Amino acid sequence: MFDNLSGRFEGIFKRIRGKGRLSEADVDEVLKEIRTALLEADVNVGVVRNVVARIREGAVGIEQSKALDPSQQIVKLVNAELTAILGGETLKISYASKPPTVILMAGLQGSGKTTNSAKLARWFKSQGRHPLLVGADLQRPAAVEQLRTLGSQIDVPVFSEPGDPVTTATRGLAEARRLGKDVLIVDTAGRLAIDDEMMAQIRQISDQITPNYTFLVIDAMTGQDAVNVAEAFHATLQIDGVILSKLDGDARGGAALSVKEVIGRPIAFASTGEKLDAFDQFHPDRMASRILGMGDVLTLIEQAEKAFEKDQAEQAAARLLEGEFTLDDFLEQMQSLKKMGPLGGVLGMLPGMPKELKNAQIGDDDLKPIEAIIRSMTPDERRKPEIINGSRRQRIAQGSGRSIAEVNRLVKQFSEMQKMMKRMGGMGGGKKGKRGGLGALAGLAGGMGAGPGAGLPGLPGAGSAPGGFPFPPSR
C-alpha cells in the first residue's frame, strides 16, 4: 500500500529532478499517480477523470515558473483543485422567518441519520435555538427509542407516534408550532435510492412538511456508490447539504469530493466521533489533504485541541511571538504535547515534514532528559537562560544527571529558537508570523544535518485556512 501522494511523487521526481522541466511523459506518469491516489480514496471514477483532466491543463504551464520545483507545483495544483471542488460556499443556515425552521434528514440505512439528527439538534441548541426532534423512522426496530435516548442526553424533546411516517412527520410539525420550537429535525428511515416506494414516501414527507433544509447523510467510508446515492436523493428531494458521518475513521473520504462535484451542494456538517458533541460545520480545507493522504492534519488538530489548554496555549503563543517564551512555557507545552500521544506519531501526521524527521524514532523516554534538565533549573534560570554560567551549568548537569554538554546544547538551541520567533513575530505578526516561524523551524531542522534534499514537495502556499499549516520547502 502506498503511503501518501507525496511519497509516491518522490520516486518520480527523484528521476526527473535534474531535468528542470517536465516532459509530457513525466506529466502522464505523475497524473497516473494522482489518479491512483484519488481512486484509493474512493473518489468516483467519473469525478477522478474530470479532476485529472483539469490538473493536466494546469500542469502544462508548469515549466515556466522558476520559484518552485515541478513537484511542488503539481502538489499545489492538486491541492488547489480539490479544495476548490470541496470548498466554494459553505452552508450558512438561515432561519425561517416564520418558525420553525424545518430540517429533513435522509440517507441510506446505517449512514447515521438518527445519531446525526441528535447531533444536529445539539448543535442548534448550542446556537441558542430550541429544537424538536421527530422520530419518523418507524421501520427499524427501536429507532425511535434510540432517538428518545439521545434526545434525553442532550435535553431535546422527541416527538413520535406509531403508524405512518408521513403522518408522524406532519404531526411533528404541528407539535413544534404548538410548543413554540424554532427548529424541527425530522429523522427518517434509511432507504435505498433504488427503492421507488420508499423514495416516494420520503418525497411525500417532504411535500407535507416543506423543509427549509434537506440534508443527505453520507458515510465517509462510502465507495463509488456515493455518487449514485447522492444523485438519486437529489433528484427526489432537492438536497441542500450533506452531512458526512463517521469521519473519525481512517477512510480518506473521497465520497465527499464525489458528492460535492456531482450534486453541487456543500458538505454542511461533519461528524467526527461517537460523542454527541463530535459534530461541527465542515471545513473543506482539511479534507483536501486528507483525501490525498498528505498528513492527517485533521486528527492532529483534534488531538491538539484536546491536549492543549486553550487559554494557556493562547498566552504561550503570544509570548512565543514576542520572544518572551520561557523554558517554563516550553516545559508546560511539552507536557501538553505528551498528552497527544507518542511524539513519533504526532510528527508523522504533520504534512510536509521531511522524511528523515518523520521516521525518527522518538519515544516519550527521549523527552525525559530535556525535562530533567529544565526541572533542575531555578525559576530565574528558566526565565532568563542567559544567566546560566559555568557553576550554574554544572549544578544543573549534576541535578539532572546529564552532561554539561547536553545542558549547553539545550540552552543554546532554545535561545536560537527564541530569537527566530521574535524575528518572525516582528516581521509578520499574527497568524502569518506563526506560519513563517514554522517554516523557519523546518528549515532549521533541515539545516542542522537532515541533509540536502530532505524536504519533500510540501504544500507550498496551500491551505490558507487555519487547519492546514503548510511547511515551506526546506531548501
Add this chain to the structure above:
Amino acid sequence: MNAQTLIIVLLVVAVVFGLGVVVVNRRRATPVPPETPPTDNRAPEIRSAPPRIEPPIVEVGDAEAVVIERVVEPVVEPVVEPVVEPVVEERAPSFRERMGKAAAAMAGVLGGVRSRQNIGNDTWDDLEEALLRADVGIGVTTALLDGLRERVKAKAISTPDELIAALAADMSSRLHGADRSLRFDDSLAASGQVNVWLFVGVNGVGKTTTIGKVAAQQVAAGRSVILAAGDTFRAAAAEQLGTWADRSGAELVRGAEGGDPSSVIYDGVQRANAKGVSLVLGDTAGRLQNKSNLMEELRKVRRVASKEPGVVTEVLLVIDATTGQNGLAQAREFTDAAGVTGVVLTKLDGSAKGGIVFAIETELGLPVKLVGLGESIADLVEFDPNEFVGALLDVS
C-alpha cells in the same frame, strides 16, 4: 546530527504547531457551549475487571433476575415495533434478480465493450472503469487486467465477448475453494460446551439486523439460540435486538446500557449452558477500526467469549456493500483484534456492488459467507461466487 538536537527541534516544531492549532482554531470558533458531561461510558475501561472474576458468576439467581431477562418490553411504547417485517418468504431470492438493478449501470459500460469489433485501448479503459465502479479497487483491478492483457497479446483471447467471459472466469476462480459454511460444532453439546458466533464491524453496517436474521434461520433449522446484546453502547440497541428475539423465537440476554460487553456475552454463554442451548449469537457495538481502545475492548470480548463453556466457532465481520476501499482496512484490523473467520456482505440490494469483498477475500483470505439482499429474513442468503461475479459484470 545528534539525537538531542533533533529531539529539541522536533519538540519545538510540534509545540509551536500545537499552539498554532489551538489558538487559530479558537479565533475561528463560534462560542462553544460548556462541554456536556461525558455520556460515553466506554472510554478506556480495558484495564478494569480482571477476566478471572467474571461478575455474573456471583449469584446465579440474582443474575437471572437482573441481568438476564427475556425482553418482552412492556416499558417501551408501541412506537417501537410498528411496521411489521414482511414475513419470511420461502424461496431465497437469487443474486441476479436482486442485483439486476445494480448491474444496470455496469451494463452500459460493458455494452460498450461488447459493441466494439476489436479489443483496443477503449476496451481496457471501459473494463477498468466497470471494475472500479464496483469498488473492486485499483490494485486488484490492475492485477486482473494485466493478466488478461498477457493473454490477449498471446492471442489466446481475440474478441470482446471472450475477454469479458475470461475476466468473469478469472474472478470466479479466485473466489473458489473457500469454505463458506457457517461453522457449528455439533459435538460441543456432548461435552457441555456452547457454540458462540460473534458479529463485529464498524457502525451502521447492519450487525444487529444480520444477527436477527441469522437467529431466525438457525431457529428455523431446529437449533436453540440465545442472542447476547453485546452492543451496550448505542442507545436502544438491545431493544432492537429484543424485537428480533421476539420475531425469531430466540432468547435475549442483555446487560445494562453502558455496561461491559464482555460480561453480557459471558452471561449469554452461561445462560445457554444452564438451559442446554447450543448456540449463542453475540452482538457487539459498531466501532471504527482505528479506535484502539474500542478494538482492545473487542479483543477482550473475543477472549471472554471463549471461556469455558463457550467455544467461539465463528467471528463474522459485517461489511456494508456501499463500503469503499476502507473495507480492506476494516477486515485487516478486525481480524487482528477478533480473529475474523468470515464476512457478511449486507445491503447488496442497493445500487452498490460490494466489490471490496473481492479484495478482502483474495488478499486476506477471508471467505464471504452470507449476503444480505433485502429486509426480510429470507433475504440473507449464502454467498455464491459465480452469481456474484456474474451480477457484478452482468454476464451469465
